Amino acid sequence: MIVIMAGLPGTGKSTLCRTLAEITGGVVLEKDVIRAALFPPERVEYSAEQDDFCQDLMIRVAGYLLAKDSNVVIFFDGRTFSRRYQMQAVIDCAEGLRTPWRVIECVCAEETARKRLVQDSAQGRHPAANRSFALYLRLKAEFEAIAFPKLVVDTERALEEYVTQAREFILA
DSSP states (O other), X not given: OEEEEEOXXXXXXXXXXXXXHHHHTOEEEXXXXXXXXXXXXXXXXXXXXXXXXXXXHHHHHHHHHHHHOTTOOEEEESOOOOXXXXXXXXXXXXXXXXXXXXXXXXXXXXXXXXXXXXXXXXXXXXXXXXXXXXHHHXXXXXXXXXXXXXXXXXXXXXXXXXXXHHHHHHHO
């Protein structure tokens, strides 16, 4: 199965998918980690073109992993999936591989996201140097509504609550 983690920066996508990956024995493919491994710091652009390139590689890795083990759960993380075409590419991959897919959209209050982003930046916990509240606001203004079936997870709640909700959605 492929699980697409959607939502604005700071909404808890990575926390949720890492926890779900531990529970399911799944694999997290994180765009920003892949970008950092591929490009020297002076060549990192944070452009849509570079994001799409990294996502294309994630899709290829997902295909490889699923060919080796059709029962693996693969989480696509590190991208907001704020554009329909981004999600469509992953769904097309899943359907081409004849594997189920799910979309989980993480949401939280704007102030919560701002606090998380500031804290992550201060602690150097995220590989993307452009991850900021200004980015959150820009992406929020441009975010295309997700038209695919999805689970919306409010990450304001206790982690155990929304992990249980998301796990049940994945395994349904």
